[in-house]
Amino acid sequence: MGWDVIAEWLVESALNQTTLIEDMGYDNLVIRIKASDVMLRVRAYKLIVFRTRSSPSFGE
Numbered sequence: 001m002g003w004d005v006i007a008e009w010l011v012e013s014a015l016n017q018t019t020l021i022e023d024m025g026y027d028n029l030v031i032r033i034k035a036s037d038v039m040l041r042v043r044a045y046k047l048i049v050f051r052t053r054s055s056p057s058f059g060e
Contacts, residue, residue: 003037003039003040003043004043006040007040007043007044007047008047010033010035010040010044011033011044011047011048011051014031014033014048015031015048015052018031031048031052033045033048
């Protein structure tokens with residue numbers, strides 16, 4: 001399994017959880033992706049920015 005596949009899985013999981021939370025009526029969310037590998041986190045953030053068209057938040 002390559003890093004791109006794992007990054008895609010992280011993004012898919014985050015977006016699924018976001019949808020559940022939005023369905024509960026919340027609409028002001030910050031999506032954060034945690035990964036111990038820095039390059040994996042960067043790949044996932046690039047994917048999520050592309051998929052959501054929003055600005056990334058790199059804070060801890």
